[in-house]
Amino acid sequence: MAESRRKVRRTGRNKKVFSLAAANAALPLVAEFTEEAVSQLDSLRKNYQLDLSHNQISIPEHALLEVEHILLRWSARIAALGAYPKGYFTVDFQSVDPQMLYCWTMGEETITHTHRVWENFSHRRPLVESSDRTQEHMKWVN
Numbered sequence: 001m002a003e004s005r006r007k008v009r010r011t012g013r014n015k016k017v018f019s020l021a022a023a024n025a026a027l028p029l030v031a032e033f034t035e036e037a038v039s040q041l042d043s044l045r046k047n048y049q050l051d052l053s054h055n056q057i058s059i060p061e062h063a064l065l066e067v068e069h070i071l072l073r074w075s076a077r078i079a080a081l082g083a084y085p086k087g088y089f090t091v092d093f094q095s096v097d098p099q100m101l102y103c104w105t106m107g108e109e110t111i112t113h114t115h116r117v118w119e120n121f122s123h124r125r126p127l128v129e130s131s132d133r134t135q136e137h138m139k140w141v142n
Contacts (some may be wrong), residue, residue: 016082029081030081033078044067098112114127
């Protein structure tokens, strides 16, 4: 536990700087929070089956509020870990390089991709490719 604390630094508010090992160590909780949210959304969807046969889509306002609550709770739980909740069940972790994020999405067992802070999910690169691009990020390591 003490070793993982040394690998994770706070950067203000609840955001942290993660080593790759520390980000991967956080994934079981991230996956648990994500699975809970997906299960809640699936239950909600089943409770409000849509009648698409008549092209009528009517979702009750309280159901939309429940969806919003589930997604906001998931986002808050991810942010409390020091990570960045992105899109639908995608999470970014600030790496030691202030310009690079580790990127995880639902269904992945480990972090295998990165992207720059100004990029998004569509710009993801495999970790190997990212590390081959430059060693400039090493200047940030003490």
